[in-house]
Amino acid sequence: MSLLIVGTVAFDEVETPYGKTGKILGGAGTYIGLAASHLTDNISIVSVVGGDFPKEHLDLFREKKIDISGLKVVEDGKTFFWAGKYHQDMNTRDTLVTELNVLADFDPVVPAHARNSEYLLLGNLTPAIQKRVIEQMEPRPKLIVMDTMNFWMNTAWDDLMEVLTMIDVLTINDEEARQLSGEQSLVKAARKILTMGPKYLIVKKGEHGAMLFYEDKVFIAPAMPLEEVFDPTGAGDTFAGGLIGYIARRDDTSFDTLKTAIIYGSAMASFTVEKFGTDRLLEINSEEVSKRLASFAELVSFKF
Amino acid sequence: MSLLIVGTVAFDEVETPYGKTGKILGGAGTYIGLAASHLTDNISIVSVVGGDFPKEHLDLFREKKIDISGLKVVEDGKTFFWAGKYHQDMNTRDTLVTELNVLADFDPVVPAHARNSEYLLLGNLTPAIQKRVIEQMEPRPKLIVMDTMNFWMNTAWDDLMEVLTMIDVLTINDEEARQLSGEQSLVKAARKILTMGPKYLIVKKGEHGAMLFYEDKVFIAPAMPLEEVFDPTGAGDTFAGGLIGYIARRDDTSFDTLKTAIIYGSAMASFTVEKFGTDRLLEINSEEVSKRLASFAELVSFKF
Numbered sequence: 001m002s003l004l005i006v007g008t009v010a011f012d013e014v015e016t017p018y019g020k021t022g023k024i025l026g027g028a029g030t031y032i033g034l035a036a037s038h039l040t041d042n043i044s045i046v047s048v049v050g051g052d053f054p055k056e057h058l059d060l061f062r063e064k065k066i067d068i069s070g071l072k073v074v075e076d077g078k079t080f081f082w083a084g085k086y087h088q089d090m091n092t093r094d095t096l097v098t099e100l101n102v103l104a105d106f107d108p109v110v111p112a113h114a115r116n117s118e119y120l121l122l123g124n125l126t127p128a129i130q131k132r133v134i135e136q137m138e139p140r141p142k143l144i145v146m147d148t149m150n151f152w153m154n155t156a157w158d159d160l161m162e163v164l165t166m167i168d169v170l171t172i173n174d175e176e177a178r179q180l181s182g183e184q185s186l187v188k189a190a191r192k193i194l195t196m197g198p199k200y201l202i203v204k205k206g207e208h209g210a211m212l213f214y215e216d217k218v219f220i221a222p223a224m225p226l227e228e229v230f231d232p233t234g235a236g237d238t239f240a241g242g243l244i245g246y247i248a249r250r251d252d253t254s255f256d257t258l259k260t261a262i263i264y265g266s267a268m269a270s271f272t273v274e275k276f277g278t279d280r281l282l283e284i285n286s287e288e289v290s291k292r293l294a295s296f297a298e299l300v301s302f303k304f
Numbered sequence: 305m306s307l308l309i310v311g312t313v314a315f316d317e318v319e320t321p322y323g324k325t326g327k328i329l330g331g332a333g334t335y336i337g338l339a340a341s342h343l344t345d346n347i348s349i350v351s352v353v354g355g356d357f358p359k360e361h362l363d364l365f366r367e368k369k370i371d372i373s374g375l376k377v378v379e380d381g382k383t384f385f386w387a388g389k390y391h392q393d394m395n396t397r398d399t400l401v402t403e404l405n406v407l408a409d410f411d412p413v414v415p416a417h418a419r420n421s422e423y424l425l426l427g428n429l430t431p432a433i434q435k436r437v438i439e440q441m442e443p444r445p446k447l448i449v450m451d452t453m454n455f456w457m458n459t460a461w462d463d464l465m466e467v468l469t470m471i472d473v474l475t476i477n478d479e480e481a482r483q484l485s486g487e488q489s490l491v492k493a494a495r496k497i498l499t500m501g502p503k504y505l506i507v508k509k510g511e512h513g514a515m516l517f518y519e520d521k522v523f524i525a526p527a528m529p530l531e532e533v534f535d536p537t538g539a540g541d542t543f544a545g546g547l548i549g550y551i552a553r554r555d556d557t558s559f560d561t562l563k564t565a566i567i568y569g570s571a572m573a574s575f576t577v578e579k580f581g582t583d584r585l586l587e588i589n590s591e592e593v594s595k596r597l598a599s600f601a602e603l604v605s606f607k608f
Contacts (some may be wrong), residue, residue: 205512
C-alpha cells in the first residue's frame, strides 16, 4: 500500500551520559520513514532541507526505497537543527539549540503521484501545515495518523482543534492528553479527546509503554524493558513509523490491527534507543525485527 | 492449599480529594487476607491488635473463613494506627499520624496448626520479625513471598539482606528496586536483586502496572485503567493477596503460574481503589472478580 509521511528531516546533535554526537541525521520524518521502510514499501516523504544537507543522506532514503521527490532542497537555506542533552535518568532532556532555518517557511507540496496515498502520517508540525497537507490529498486517505505536542496546544489551539476533526488517529504523550482534555484521569481524558475528532487515541508513556483508546475499549502495551537506553532521540517517531508501516502493510484500519500495530511500533522504538540517532534503525534486518517482535509477545503473554 | 499471612491489622484514617474516613479497618495483613480469601481457603493470619479493636472486625475475618487464632489481642494496648492524606493526583500522600502502639512489641507466634502452611506471605514488617516467622515454619513452605520497603533498606540493611536469602519472591516498587540494587535501569536492578536470594522479583509500578523478573525472563502486566481512583490505600497489599491467593489455589510455583498470579493481583487491586478502605473488597462476589479478570485479559490481548 502507499504511505505518505510529512515530517521534519533535520540535523541533530545529541549528548547523553554515554557520549556526544556531531551533527547527525535526525528529524521526525526521518525516523518515521526509516522505521516504516522495514515493514512496508511505496513510501514517500514530504519535507524540506537546506543546501547543507549532504547527498549521502539523500542517497540513504533512496537506498531504503523511500521516494523523496517531495523533499524540497532550498539551496541557499540551512537545514533545521536541534541540539539536546539528556539528564542522567534519560527521562528528561534540555534543548540546547533549535534553529528552524528552512523549516520556518515550510509550505508542504505533496507531489501529484503521492496525493492518492492510502495512508498518511503527519509528524509533529504546525497544525496549519498538517491541515494544508490533508487538503492536498485526493481521495482522502484510508487512515490519517497525526502526532502533535503541547507547544501547539499553547500557541495554535484553534488550528489544532480544526485539524483534529480531519484525522483518524492522534498520538500524544500522557501529559499532553491531560492538557488537551483538561482531565487528570487518562481514561476520562481519552473519552473527551475521542469526541474532538479522532477515532483512535494513542497515549505514549515512554518507558511505561503505550495505551490505545477506541470507543469504550482500551489496549495497553508495555515498552521493551532494556538494560540500557543509550539515546532516546527519535523513539516516539520510530514508534509512529512502526505503527503506520504495519497498518499500511496490512491495509486494514480495525481496532485489532491498530493493537498489533502498537506492538510493532514499540518493538521498532526499542531498537532506536539502543544506539545514537538512526544508527540502530539502519543496521537491523528483518530477522532481528521478527525476533524482537517475538520477545515482545512473550513479554505480555500469560495463560488463564 | 494452606496459606499463612503475617502482616499488620490496623486502624486507618484516610483523606482523599473525594472525602475523609473516620477510623476504619486497615493494615497490610487485612488487605492481603481479604483479597486472598476471594481466591483460596485455609488462610491464617498472624498479627497483633489492641483491646480497642472491635469485635465486629474480628467477626469479619471469621466470616471470610480466615483463621485468626494467631491474631493476638493485647487487651491493655492500642491497635496500630495510620492516618494519611492523598494529594490531588493520588500518586503521592502525606502521612499525618503513625502510632505503632501494640505493633512496637510485636513478636509473632505462629500457631502450631499453621506452622506447616504450604504458602507464606510476609507483609511489610521489620526484617527481623519476618525472619522469626520463617524460622517457625516446619517444613519450609513451598513458596515464601515477602514485601518490604525503603525504610528497612535505610534502617535494617543487614537483617534485610539475611531475610532475602530465605525467601522466594520479593515484591517492591521501582524506586525501592533501584535503591536496593544501586542500579538505575530496572533490568539491571532486577538482575542484581535476583542474586541476593529471591528466585522471583516483582516490581510494583502503581498506575503503570507490575513487572515480574525470573532468571533472564520478564513479564509485564499493566494496571487496570480506571476512570477514577477513589482511595489507593491498600492497593499494593491487595495485589499481594490476589497474587498469593491464586498461587495457593493453583498449588504451583512455576513462572507461568506467577505470571497469571500477577494478573489476579492486579485485578483484585483495581477493586480496592474504587472505594474507601476495604469497602469494595468486602462487597465484590466471584462473578465480579471473573468479569474483571476477563477485562484484564482483553486489555493486553492482540493477534500477530
